[in-house]
Amino acid sequence: MTKYIIRRILTAIPIMIAVVFIIFMLLQVLPGNPISIMMGEKAKPAVIERVSRELGLYDPVLVRFGRYVWNALHGDFGRSYKLNRQVSDLIKLSFPNTVRLAISASLFAWLMGIPAGIISAIKRNKFVDHFVMAIALVGISSPVFWGAMLLQFVFGFKLKLLPLSGYNSYKHMILPAIILGWASAGSIARMVRSNLLEVMKNDYIRTARSKGLKPWAVVYKHALKNSLMPVVTLMAIQFAGMLSGAVITETVFGIGGIGRLTVDAINNRDMPLLQGATIFSTLIIIIGNMAADIMYSFLDPRIRDR
Amino acid sequence: MKKVLEVKNLKTHFFTQKGVVPAVDGVDIEVGAGEVVGIVGESGCGKSVTAMSILQLLQFPGKTVDGEVLLDGEDLLLKSPEEMYKYRGNKISMIFQEPMTSLNPVYTVGKQVAEILRVHTNISKVEARKKVIQMFEKVGIPEPIKRYDAYPHQLSGGLRQRVMIAMAIICDPVLMIADEPTTALDVTIEAQILYLMKQLQKDSGTSIVMITHNLGVVAEVCDRVYVMYAGKVMETTDVFTLFENPLHPYTSGLLNSIPKLTRVDEDLYTIRGIVPNLLNLPEGCRFCPRCDRAMKICTVMEPPLYDVGDGHQVRCFLYDKELMNG
Structure with missing residues (x-):
C-alpha cells in the first residue's frame, strides 16, 4: 500500500x-x-x-x-508586470478564496449528487428518477453565468436573502457554491445512478440477496462501495478543477480567486503571472488525479495488490 | 422419510416484450430430510429458475405465477418479503456457479461469511469471527486465520467455492441449493468440492438440491434425480435406476451422449435438434420434435407424469398402459 x-x-x-x-x-x-x-x-x-x-x-x-x-x-515565479508584485504572493492571496469556493461547491455537489444518484437508481424509471435526472441534466447543461444570474436575481435582488457578490462572509459563499456545485452534482448523480444499476447486475449482489440481506443493506453494503469507485475519480478531478480556478463563477460573483487572477493576467498580457497561475492550476490538477488514484486504492483492494 | 421441501406445480414466467416465457411450467419436486436431490437438464431448461423461485430471488421480468413451495410444510410463496429475509441464507442457503464473481471484491472473505451470521443471529463481531474461522477450517481452507482477512481475488477458484460453502452452511440451513457449484472449476477441484459437500451433508443432515448439467456429478452425489426439459420435469427416479433403466427418451438420449472410452469407433451420440424456443413451444409433448420414438398422439397432447412404480415417474405416452396395450 x-x-x-x-x-x-x-x-x-x-x-x-x-x-x-x-x-x-x-x-x-x-x-x-x-x-x-x-x-x-x-x-x-x-x-x-x-x-x-x-x-x-x-x-x-x-x-x-x-x-x-x-x-x-525556490518559490520565485517572477514578478507580475502589471501589479508589480511577486506572482507567488498574488497566488497566495487568491488561493484561499478559490479553496473556500471549491470546498463549499464540492460539499454541495457530493451531498446532493450521491444521494440523488442512489435514489434514482433504486427508483429506476419511476417519477422520482425522471425528476432527479431532469434536475441533474439542467445543472450539467445550463451555462454557469445564466444560472448564476438567475440565482442572483431571485435570491439577491428580489428576495434580498443573500448578497449579490463579494466574498466576505459565509452568506456570500452560498450562491457561488450552489451554482458551481450544481453542474458537478448533476454529473455525480448520473454517474452514481448508472454505476449502481450496473453493479446491481453482478453475481455478488445475487449472493448478498441470497444471504437474506434486506434490499437497502444490499445496496449500501454491497453495491455502493463498488459503484462509487469511478465516482471518486470524477469527484477528485472536479474538485481539483475547481481548485485550479472557477473562472466564470469567480468573475460573476466577484470572487478574487485563481480563476480571476488568470483571466486578468490574460487581459493584461501579464506573462509571468499567467505562467505562474497556469502552472499552479495544472499542478493542482495533477495532484488531484494522484489523490484520486490513491483514494481508489483504498476502496479497491485489487488495485492495492498490484 | 420426512419431506423438507415440496415444490408443487411451480410456474415461473418471464414477462418479456416478445411475450410470456414459461421458464418453469408446472414443476413438482420433493426433497426428503438428509436427501441429495439432483436437477439435471440442458441449459435453459429451467433448473436455475426453479432454484431462484424457491428462494424468491427472481426479479423483474421473472415472476412466480402459480404453485406452492413448502418448506417444512410452510408455503414460502405466501410469506411476506420481510419474512422471506429470515429464510434466505438461514434456513435455505444457496451456492452459485461462479465462485469468481459471486463474492464481493471489496470485502474480505471472512467479513462476507461473518455478515450472514450477523444478519441472522445475535452474535458479536468477535464471536462471529471465531465461528467463521472454525467454519473455514471445517471446509478445508488452509491457514483459516490468515484467509479470513484475504480478499476474493487473492484466493483460487477452489478456495473461493469453499468460502461460498462455508457461507452456505454456517447458519445450519435445512436446505442447501447448489446451482452448478463445480461447473467453473477444473476436474480435480470439482472432485474435492463434491467430496466436501457430501461429507458436510453427512455430518449435518442438511438436504441438498444439486442443480447440474453434468451427469457425472449426479452419479457422484445424488440420491434422487429430476430430469428437466423446457420447463417441465420429464422423469424422476433414484440415481441407480436413472443410470440402469432410464425410461424417457430424453433421459436415455442424455445418457447416450456421454462420451465413453470403450466405444472408440463410434461417433458421439447427440440428441438431434435443439431445445425449443419457450416463446413458441410445440404442441403436445415438448420433446416430441427431437424424439426418435414419437407417436401421433405426442404431437397433439401433452403427456402427464406416469407412475411406473418405486417412485419412478416419467412424462411419456410410451408408459401409458392403456394406450400402449389397447
Whole structure:
C-alpha cells in the first residue's frame, strides 16, 4: 500500500516537469515583446534592448527554462508586470478564496449528487428518477453565468436573502457554491445512478440477496462501495478543477480567486503571472488525479495488490 | 422419510416484450430430510429458475405465477418479503456457479461469511469471527486465520467455492441449493468440492438440491434425480435406476451422449435438434420434435407424469398402459 502511494507520487514528478515545460514553451511562442508590454508603448527601443539583455531574455530558451524552474523551486515565479508584485504572493492571496469556493461547491455537489444518484437508481424509471435526472441534466447543461444570474436575481435582488457578490462572509459563499456545485452534482448523480444499476447486475449482489440481506443493506453494503469507485475519480478531478480556478463563477460573483487572477493576467498580457497561475492550476490538477488514484486504492483492494 | 421441501406445480414466467416465457411450467419436486436431490437438464431448461423461485430471488421480468413451495410444510410463496429475509441464507442457503464473481471484491472473505451470521443471529463481531474461522477450517481452507482477512481475488477458484460453502452452511440451513457449484472449476477441484459437500451433508443432515448439467456429478452425489426439459420435469427416479433403466427418451438420449472410452469407433451420440424456443413451444409433448420414438398422439397432447412404480415417474405416452396395450 505504502509502496503503491510512493510509486504513484514518483510517477507524478516527470508529468509535472513535462507540463511546466509545455506551458513555458507555449508562452514563449506567443507574439509580442514582454518588455514593451512591461514598459508601455512609448518605451525607446534602446531601453527595451538594454532591459531585455539585463533580464536575460536573449539567452537560449533552455537556459531560461532551467533558470525559471530553479527559481520556481525556490518559490520565485517572477514578478507580475502589471501589479508589480511577486506572482507567488498574488497566488497566495487568491488561493484561499478559490479553496473556500471549491470546498463549499464540492460539499454541495457530493451531498446532493450521491444521494440523488442512489435514489434514482433504486427508483429506476419511476417519477422520482425522471425528476432527479431532469434536475441533474439542467445543472450539467445550463451555462454557469445564466444560472448564476438567475440565482442572483431571485435570491439577491428580489428576495434580498443573500448578497449579490463579494466574498466576505459565509452568506456570500452560498450562491457561488450552489451554482458551481450544481453542474458537478448533476454529473455525480448520473454517474452514481448508472454505476449502481450496473453493479446491481453482478453475481455478488445475487449472493448478498441470497444471504437474506434486506434490499437497502444490499445496496449500501454491497453495491455502493463498488459503484462509487469511478465516482471518486470524477469527484477528485472536479474538485481539483475547481481548485485550479472557477473562472466564470469567480468573475460573476466577484470572487478574487485563481480563476480571476488568470483571466486578468490574460487581459493584461501579464506573462509571468499567467505562467505562474497556469502552472499552479495544472499542478493542482495533477495532484488531484494522484489523490484520486490513491483514494481508489483504498476502496479497491485489487488495485492495492498490484 | 420426512419431506423438507415440496415444490408443487411451480410456474415461473418471464414477462418479456416478445411475450410470456414459461421458464418453469408446472414443476413438482420433493426433497426428503438428509436427501441429495439432483436437477439435471440442458441449459435453459429451467433448473436455475426453479432454484431462484424457491428462494424468491427472481426479479423483474421473472415472476412466480402459480404453485406452492413448502418448506417444512410452510408455503414460502405466501410469506411476506420481510419474512422471506429470515429464510434466505438461514434456513435455505444457496451456492452459485461462479465462485469468481459471486463474492464481493471489496470485502474480505471472512467479513462476507461473518455478515450472514450477523444478519441472522445475535452474535458479536468477535464471536462471529471465531465461528467463521472454525467454519473455514471445517471446509478445508488452509491457514483459516490468515484467509479470513484475504480478499476474493487473492484466493483460487477452489478456495473461493469453499468460502461460498462455508457461507452456505454456517447458519445450519435445512436446505442447501447448489446451482452448478463445480461447473467453473477444473476436474480435480470439482472432485474435492463434491467430496466436501457430501461429507458436510453427512455430518449435518442438511438436504441438498444439486442443480447440474453434468451427469457425472449426479452419479457422484445424488440420491434422487429430476430430469428437466423446457420447463417441465420429464422423469424422476433414484440415481441407480436413472443410470440402469432410464425410461424417457430424453433421459436415455442424455445418457447416450456421454462420451465413453470403450466405444472408440463410434461417433458421439447427440440428441438431434435443439431445445425449443419457450416463446413458441410445440404442441403436445415438448420433446416430441427431437424424439426418435414419437407417436401421433405426442404431437397433439401433452403427456402427464406416469407412475411406473418405486417412485419412478416419467412424462411419456410410451408408459401409458392403456394406450400402449389397447
